[in-house]
Amino acid sequence: VQPRPPPSTPPPTPPPPQARTRLAPSPTGALHLGNARTFLINHALAASSGWETILRIEDLDTPRVKPGAAAEIAATLRWLGLAWTGPVLVQSEDLSPYRAALAQLARAGLAYPCALSRGDIAAASAPQAGDHETPFPPSLRPPGAGQPYDPTEIATTTSDPPNWRFLCPPGPVEFTDAFAGPRSIDPAATVGDFVLWTKRDQPSYQLAVVVDDQRQGVTHIVRGDDLLDSAARQLRLRRALGYPPATDPTFIHVPLVLGVDGRRLAKRHGDTRVEHYRSRAVPPERIIGLLAAFSGVTPRDQRTPMSTDEFVARFSLDKLPKGPITFTPEDDRWLLAAEC
Ligand code: GLU
Numbered sequence: 001v002q003p004r005p006p007p008s009t010p011p012p013t014p015p016p017p018q019a020r021t022r023l024a025p026s027p028t029g030a031l032h033l034g035n036a037r038t039f040l041i042n043h044a045l046a047a048s049s050g051w052e053t054i055l056r057i058e059d060l061d062t063p064r065v066k067p068g069a070a071a072e073i074a075a076t077l078r079w080l081g082l083a084w085t086g087p088v089l090v091q092s093e094d095l096s097p098y099r100a101a102l103a104q105l106a107r108a109g110l111a112y113p114c115a116l117s118r119g120d121i122a123a124a125s126a127p128q129a130g131d132h133e134t135p136f137p138p139s140l141r142p143p144g145a146g147q148p149y150d151p152t153e154i155a156t157t158t159s160d161p162p163n164w165r166f167l168c169p170p171g172p173v174e175f176t177d178a179f180a181g182p183r184s185i186d187p188a189a190t191v192g193d194f195v196l197w198t199k200r201d202q203p204s205y206q207l208a209v210v211v212d213d214q215r216q217g218v219t220h221i222v223r224g225d226d227l228l229d230s231a232a233r234q235l236r237l238r239r240a241l242g243y244p245p246a247t248d249p250t251f252i253h254v255p256l257v258l259g260v261d262g263r264r265l266a267k268r269h270g271d272t273r274v275e276h277y278r279s280r281a282v283p284p285e286r287i288i289g290l291l292a293a294f295s296g297v298t299p300r301d302q303r304t305p306m307s308t309d310e311f312v313a314r315f316s317l318d319k320l321p322k323g324p325i326t327f328t329p330e331d332d333r334w335l336l337a338a339e340c
Contacts, residue, residue, distance in 0.1 A: 018217070019049065019219045020052045022212075024055075026059065027058075030069065031077070033294075034264070037325075039082060040080065044311055045220070045222060047312045053084045055084040056090075059090060060091050060092060076274050079274075080284050082308070095203060097212075106148070106151040108240070109148045110166065111149070111197075112141070113142075113165075114164070114165045115163075120140075121140060135190065135192045136165060145165075145167055161199050162199065165195055165196060168191075168193050172186040173187065173236055177253050179253060180225060180228060185228070185229055185232035194233055206237060207237065210243075222254065224254060224256050228253045254320060257325045259327060269327065274287060282335050284308070288306045289303050292304070292306050292315075296315075296319030
């Protein structure tokens with residue numbers, strides 16, 4: 001008599017991937033009220049939707065990184081009641097994942113070395129208003145662009161290291177931002193062959209952020225809408241690196257906080273650092289209360305001190321104003337007012 005086979009068990013269904021978001025400050029300065037609002041919105045969405053939150057320090061922009069800023073930002077975020085789990089990723093501590101991604105693109109003929117300086121490129125292209133990066137048109141590609149390269153060989157044989165650029169395919173990238181709505185952005189037309197790796201032997205923001213969002217399993221990206229254009233570049237890079245479209249993160253780009261002159265919040269608008277108010281004994285509830293008025297949680301002119309938990313309970317993306325918010329001198333006075 002044959003032993004009966006064990007009752008068949010259905011194959012285990014893989015658990016759904018844990019939804020995950022990241023707080024990704026650049027330690028180029030202290031957290032101001034505008035950054036704080038974006039991080040608070042990120043925190044509120046994560047807390048109310050059950051996403052895990054991780055902290056990533058984006059410190060690759062070395063000339064602009066300020067010593068001690070990363071620790072100070074983390075302390076400010078904690079003081080505001082924001083939390084994260086797991087180890088903190090500090091990008092500068094290990095460049096090998098970014099190097100591997102560059103090597104993959106170079107071997108596929110999708111990245112090429114380029115010795116042209118910013119000035120050479122600016123001289124050859126029409127200036128575009130509001131562009132941070134000088135657009136790099138295909139006409140400036142060196143003859144070798146598109147051929148496979150081994151970036152390790154190049155790096156060791158040149159005394160004057162080049163930038164590495166992405167061979168950006170033409171055409172629009174279509175995606176739907178969960179706050180800003182459907183978008184169609186053509187990176188080839190706006191920035192052209194953007195930089196992946198700099199002469200200083202460092203990955204660019206675009207390359208590093210794409211590699212990290214993928215290897216850290218980030219499913220939701222909440223950030224300022226000054227990075228909407230970058231989302232298209234990042235989606236292009238994701239395809240070039242072979243990341244499955246099903247793993248593309250959901251983008252939630254939120255409007256920025258501006259000064260009364262309509263420009264993004266900066267030193268010229270006075271000291272808007274959260275630490276400035278903290279040092280003047282402003283309690284966190286007052287900061288959160290102002291950010292609540294900036295986020296549609298309370299009417300714009302009815303600032304009320306609020307706990308972080310209450311902000312989380314009352315915030316929703318539908319309430320968030322569609323346009324930028326203006327930080328006014330009255331807001332500053334309200335924060336510094338003696339009684340709540
Ligand atoms: N580190 C960037 C910043 O502070 C954010 C980048 C991102 O969220 O993708 O502006």
